[in-house]
Amino acid sequence: MLDHATNTQTADTTEQPQAAPLIMACGLTKSYDRRNMVLDGIDLRIWAGERVALIGSNGCGKSTLLKSLIGLHPISGGTLECFGNPVGAQSSRAQRLQMRRQTGFVFQKHCLVRRRTVLSNVIHGLYGDRGSWRAFSHSLAPEEWRARGLQALDEVDLADKAMRRADALSGGQQQRVAIARALVRRPQLLIADEPAASLDPVSGRNVMNLFSQLCRAHGITLLYTSHDMDHAIDYADRVIALKCGKVLFDRPAEKVTPADLKVTFDG
């Protein structure tokens, strides 16, 4: 039995596999201005195949933590490992590139290229691979990339829209294209920052359901933030709550109580 995080206010333990964690942070700190600590001594471990929701009130540091964990923001202190490699000043450029290749991203704003086809947008997910310029458009992409793009679209149930312009799709459909773009790379880790925030309740649940099912089917580790507590509890195996840059609790989703949520969001 291993603690999920050593700085939790309430320690919960769950049986975990013996393999090394996919992500391991010890005493992680982050400050943007060298004065205010946005993240203040975060300890956490995330294992391969887990689905983890990150919750907390506005400004508590969720997005900063997501971006720091995968090296998009440099950390200020502590140690961090992702895919078994150090992340931060001590990691080489090659390690950072490798880490990004193993990670898919989905954000609240899906950032599709509006005038390009749905399939081209999905193939853009392969930028960074050898011959990247071919990811510019599905018509330049090698057959194998087109096939992967179409398969990813099929998984989000949009294969029939492959040749439509991206901006001809609804918001929920565009977010599903963004999921396909993240999946086309066949990542080990999927990071999603408020993926359903701009969607109506039904589309939001559909998108979260899709995430959860695809990650489970492909053994992808999912780490996402949400302000919707139903999304956090229903689609995650574990919930980590942040408060003022610290881990408040870290426990299985089914054990999160209304009292936990009250203490998380009460000023």
Ligand SMILES: Nc1ncnc2c1ncn2[C@@H]1O[C@H](COP(=O)(O)OP(=O)(O)OP(=O)(O)O)[C@@H](O)[C@H]1O
């Ligand atoms: N690039 C940046 N430069 C300076 N300060 C930043 C930057 N990004 C975030 N911050 C600050 O860090 C703190 C945490 O922001 P962050 O976006 O991580 O919080 P959050 O929990 O994701 O918030 P929300 O739920 O509103 O999205 C905030 O005080 C914010 O102003």
